[in-house]
Amino acid sequence: MKNVGIIGLGLIGGSYGLALKESGKYRVFGTDRDGKHLQKAIELGLVDDVLSEDMLEHTDLLILAVPVDRLPGLAVEFLEKTGDTTWVFDTGSIKRNLSEAIDNHPSRRRFVLSHPIAGTEYSGPQAAKKELFRGKINIITDPQRSSPEALAEVTALHEAIGMKNYYMSSAEHDKHIAYVSHLSHVSAFVLGQTVLEIEQDEDNIFLMAGSGFASTVRLAKSSPETWTPIFGENRHEILKVLQAYRKNLDAFIALLESDKREEIFHILQQVNRIGKVIDRINRKNGKS
Amino acid sequence: MKNVGIIGLGLIGGSYGLALKESGKYRVFGTDRDGKHLQKAIELGLVDDVLSEDMLEHTDLLILAVPVDRLPGLAVEFLEKTGDTTWVFDTGSIKRNLSEAIDNHPSRRRFVLSHPIAGTEYSGPQAAKKELFRGKINIITDPQRSSPEALAEVTALHEAIGMKNYYMSSAEHDKHIAYVSHLSHVSAFVLGQTVLEIEQDEDNIFLMAGSGFASTVRLAKSSPETWTPIFGENRHEILKVLQAYRKNLDAFIALLESDKREEIFHILQQVNRIGKVIDRINRKNGKS
Numbered sequence: 001m002k003n004v005g006i007i008g009l010g011l012i013g014g015s016y017g018l019a020l021k022e023s024g025k026y027r028v029f030g031t032d033r034d035g036k037h038l039q040k041a042i043e044l045g046l047v048d049d050v051l052s053e054d055m056l057e058h059t060d061l062l063i064l065a066v067p068v069d070r071l072p073g074l075a076v077e078f079l080e081k082t083g084d085t086t087w088v089f090d091t092g093s094i095k096r097n098l099s100e101a102i103d104n105h106p107s108r109r110r111f112v113l114s115h116p117i118a119g120t121e122y123s124g125p126q127a128a129k130k131e132l133f134r135g136k137i138n139i140i141t142d143p144q145r146s147s148p149e150a151l152a153e154v155t156a157l158h159e160a161i162g163m164k165n166y167y168m169s170s171a172e173h174d175k176h177i178a179y180v181s182h183l184s185h186v187s188a189f190v191l192g193q194t195v196l197e198i199e200q201d202e203d204n205i206f207l208m209a210g211s212g213f214a215s216t217v218r219l220a221k222s223s224p225e226t227w228t229p230i231f232g233e234n235r236h237e238i239l240k241v242l243q244a245y246r247k248n249l250d251a252f253i254a255l256l257e258s259d260k261r262e263e264i265f266h267i268l269q270q271v272n273r274i275g276k277v278i279d280r281i282n283r284k285n286g287k288s
Numbered sequence: 289m290k291n292v293g294i295i296g297l298g299l300i301g302g303s304y305g306l307a308l309k310e311s312g313k314y315r316v317f318g319t320d321r322d323g324k325h326l327q328k329a330i331e332l333g334l335v336d337d338v339l340s341e342d343m344l345e346h347t348d349l350l351i352l353a354v355p356v357d358r359l360p361g362l363a364v365e366f367l368e369k370t371g372d373t374t375w376v377f378d379t380g381s382i383k384r385n386l387s388e389a390i391d392n393h394p395s396r397r398r399f400v401l402s403h404p405i406a407g408t409e410y411s412g413p414q415a416a417k418k419e420l421f422r423g424k425i426n427i428i429t430d431p432q433r434s435s436p437e438a439l440a441e442v443t444a445l446h447e448a449i450g451m452k453n454y455y456m457s458s459a460e461h462d463k464h465i466a467y468v469s470h471l472s473h474v475s476a477f478v479l480g481q482t483v484l485e486i487e488q489d490e491d492n493i494f495l496m497a498g499s500g501f502a503s504t505v506r507l508a509k510s511s512p513e514t515w516t517p518i519f520g521e522n523r524h525e526i527l528k529v530l531q532a533y534r535k536n537l538d539a540f541i542a543l544l545e546s547d548k549r550e551e552i553f554h555i556l557q558q559v560n561r562i563g564k565v566i567d568r569i570n571r572k573n574g575k576s
Contacts, residue, residue, distance in 0.1 A: 209565070211570075268515055
């Protein structure tokens with residue numbers, strides 16, 4: 001059995017803990033700078049035991065599962081606190097800031113930039129789920145900068161919890177993820193904000209809203225602690241995406257102002273193609 | 289047993305058919321101007337039999353389940369084709385255009401403006417579901433303009449399929465529904481459009497997208513035939529809502545440009561309140 005340490009026991013770190021324990025191949029230790037989170041994680045059995053500093057030398061794999069603005073500092077700190085045979089990886093949903101912070105570090109090759117494409121709109125240790133990662137994709141960026149041993153161990157760990165590994169550059173990752181994840185979060189937050197502002201009476205929203213509204217606005221429940229740093233750190237890519245979104249929104253508004261129904265119909269028909277993609281994603285996630 | 293006629297056997301009309309048959313209280317007849325839809329509806333058993341013109345005089349309740357731009361014309365037509373004891377109601381998701389078209393009609397009191405808050409992103413007879421309406425809310429607008437008998441029959445029908453009736457004015461309805469339903473549809477369509485434009489390679493979307501993207505963009509699968517007329521007919525309310533949404537989007541873009549994380553954090557935290565509302569909606573819809 002290999003020893004895995006997890007720094008940060010929220011939704012993502014906690015779910016790694018549960019999944020790795022379940023695999024039967026890893027002993028799992030964890031810590032969290034928030035004492036209440038740590039206590040809750042132990043109570044819920046997310047990890048086998050608390051990870052203390054003196055155990056770092058016996059740790060085979062170390063997972064950094066903290067908000068993206070804390071990753072660059074923590075990555076350097078733990079590359080220095082761990083020895084030659086400890087492989088370190090993160091779970092952050094943006095990669096360039098971290099990549100730049102460690103690229104010249106002498107222990108860079110022990111680090112693997114890693115992003116599991118999985119999550120829910122909930123956060124904290126109580127949101128952790130054993131099956132969060134099963135059937136999902138893990139993206140590893142800039143693999144050529146990690147040692148073959150580090151890559152082998154980190155990909156094996158993800159396979160052990162039911163994931164498939166894919167590779168790309170950090171720049172590509174941050175660009176694409178801005179489109180398919182960060183933009184969805186912004187549009188959901190802005191939708192929630194707009195509806196809350198106008199519909200002062202929440203009963204009205206409840207009365208008139210169907211499952212469509214609940215689905216579209218769902219990501220507006222996401223944690224500000226997680227998402228503020230993601231928006232901030234990936235702002236250059238997100239701003240490009242938001243300009244494209246805004247341009248399309250403005251065009252739609254203009255068509256509606258002049259009541260151009262044929263053009264609106266044509267756009268909706270084009271966009272319907274997204275249905276095929278949604279169906280594939282839902283099959284991947286085990287939803288019919 | 290009462291006889292119900294349904295004009296339009298798509299998702300909504302077909303689901304009324306299934307639910308009313310299931311209740312054991314209604315014999316259900318239906319028709320659709322699209323011959324293939326009608327044939328499919330009969331094959332699927334959405335209705336007991338085809339509704340022919342000469343049966344209209346024996347029809348106790350007539351449901352108009354067609355796109356909202358066809359409702360004003362059809363409402364007048366069927367108020368004239370039916371007799372004094374046939375109650376007519378629609379299922380449209382906007383009410384003012386219909387209300388204006390029939391308000392001076394001599395048979396106005398036989399008509400009930402009605403909108404079941406239920407639906408899916410699918411369309412056509414094959415999308416009909418027996419349980420679509422169970423536990424959901426039906427909104428009746430301008431009830432003072434319908435006769436007490438018409439109201440009693442239409443509310444009883446909705447109760448028989450497991451719905452609760454609520455009342456408001458047509459103007460209020462169209463304003464609120466623009467916020468909680470139409471805005472969600474526009475933001476989902478624009479999200480889908482933007483992602484499809486940039487991510488030419490659908491495999492990339494599939495690879496990087498999690499359940500969050502699928503959920504946020506889901507309504508972009510909705511039928512252009514249904515939604516173009518809704519957008520067009522309710523454009524004045526929707527435009528007001530879209531201006532508010534755009535203002536919030538612009539403010540978010542400005543905060544991101546100047547990397548004002550504290551302000552972004554504060555907004556996300558405020559918007560998190562929507563979570564309580566989503567949870568209530570999901571409970572209403574039988575989702576945990």
